[in-house]
């Protein structure tokens with residue numbers, strides 16, 4: 001099981017970023033995203049997409065992300081440009097995750113040092129500054145070794161039919 005936790009959210013400014021953390025977590029194979037309490041709008045958007053395009057995927061807001069990290073019974077990976085190189089640690093992380101739930105932490109603004117200490121691994125997707133959405137996408141793809149791309153979706157109302165040109169979306173028949 002993989003849960004993504006989004007630390008910090010500046011209403012207005014971070015709206016799209018927080019939504020995209022959730023949508024990326026869902027599309028690339030995580031099971032759940034936990035957002036800060038003040039990110040209700042992002043939560044609603046992610047829940048709406050899951051309703052239409054399928055799951056299973058859970059989205060929730062939580063009062064204390066820090067407590068979630070501290071009390072996590074499993075492995076904690078914190079994505080940060082200062083961390084160890086993803087290509088060096090992905091094997092060990094995958095091994096740990098095969099036995100227990102994995103929590104993936106991404107930040108918004110500056111992340112406080114206690115998060116670095118609480119993590120089993122601080123992992124950098126390159127040691128260059130970029131985005132939590134990009135870092136999460138590459139990390140999940142490495143974790144799942146590309147298998148998330150073939151995922152089947154349950155309880156979708158609609159699905160996209162891949163096309164070389166144009167857009168085709170079909171309703172999904174209820175069985």
Ligand code: SAM
Pocket residue numbers: 078079080081082105106107108109110111123124125126127128129130131132133135136
């Ligand atoms: N500069 C801030 C700090 O020192 O904590 C981080 C701000 S950054 C815009 C927001 C988030 O993107 C970070 O908390 C981290 O989760 C993610 N991120 C940015 N660059 C990354 C990288 N190279 N590898 C992994 N995650 C990264």
